[in-house]
Amino acid sequence: MARIKDVALLAGVNRSTVSRIINGEGKFRADTKRKVEQAMAELNYRPSAIARSLATASSNMTGLLVTYYTGGFFGEMMNQVQTELDLHKKFLITAQGHHSAEGEREAICRFHALRCDGYVLNSRYLSDDELRLLAKEPTPFVLLDRVVEGLESRCITFDHSLAGQMAVDHLINQGHKKIACITGPLNRTNSRQRYQGYLNALSTADITVDLTLCAEGDYGRESGYLAAKKLYQSHPDLTALFSCNEEMMGGALQFFHENNVSVPQQVSLISFDSIDRCASFYPTVSAVHFPISKMARVAVEVLINLIENEDISIDLHFEPQLVIRHGDRVI
Secondary structure (H helix, E strand, C coil): CCCHHHHHHHHCCCHHHHHHHHCCCCCCCHHHHHHHHHHHHHHCCCCCHHHHHHHHCCCCEEEEEECCCCCHHHHHHHHHHHHHHHHCCCEEEEEECCCCHHHHHHHHHHHHHCCCCEEEECCCCCCHHHHHHHCCCCCCEEEECCCCCCCHHHEEEECHHHHHHHHHHHHHHCCCCCEEEEECCCCCHHHHHHHHHHHHHHHHCCCCCCHHHEEECCCCHHHHHHHHHHHHHHCCCCCEEEECCHHHHHHHHHHHHHCCCCCCCCCEEEEEECCCHHHCCCCCCEEEECCHHHHHHHHHHHHHHHHCCCCCCCCCEECCEEECCCCCCCC
16 A cells, blocks of 8 residues: 655655645645646555544544434435535534434544534434533534524524424314324424424414324334324324324325225325425325425535634524425315
8 A cells, every 4th residue: 555655755755745735735836746646646545534634633524413314304414414515525424313412422522533623413412501511612513403592603493383383274274173193202302392383273273182182203104103093093083184204194194095094085184394205105295394405505504614714694594384285185
């Protein structure tokens, strides 16, 4: 394997010159740079990313913390962060939080050990106080889909409560009154906000809340199937269902298809949807769109500005959009 001294010998320059050209330091004559680049190509020399980070105090790497890797939501988030980082010629390092504050701490420590220039954190378990303390450290970070008091300038946010209310308002406007809800895990702030939107819509329409029309899921497809089964078996006269994410809606649809429950003739459906999966269901399902792709891109843009100490003049808050598709039933 070629070393930097081999490149220097072939190019006829000293090692410090090769190192400075690799790291973009200083100015050199065009023929000197050409000789070094030709020598690197001939020897198939690849600079060590670790060595370059030690020399420049920059790893050119960015950390992304997610809860876990599975599911279209997190896949879309990682894809958009990577796409945006590619434009800035930066590498992406990802880590899972494993559904715990300790897991998120370990992920951030790993980013720090790798000398990441900054982090995009989809943190769900670290406390606000711990994040405010982290903000005092020199490495910048951006919070994706979370707001922390005092850190608003680095928080990319979405109105989950309003989105939930918009979804249920749509069902109410179609004439539905017996509306079931599959919530996400209620130990999460965003899940509680979506559920609160459901409750707000019913309250505004003077529809009595029946808690037996609500079932808690875990954002996975199977939990949606089991929740729909529980809700329909206990309330076969329900006329509409709101699911707080698209994976659970997929499970609910499977239950209805297997049990010959016609959609939307017997039950109208509406869902949260971050990756337009509801457009691929049969029948298609109306949804409130959660723009995680745009939010992820903005998160990287804000982080790059923080790393480069540039002013931030970007809209950090996103509003829900109601997407009406065929399959609605007016009663």
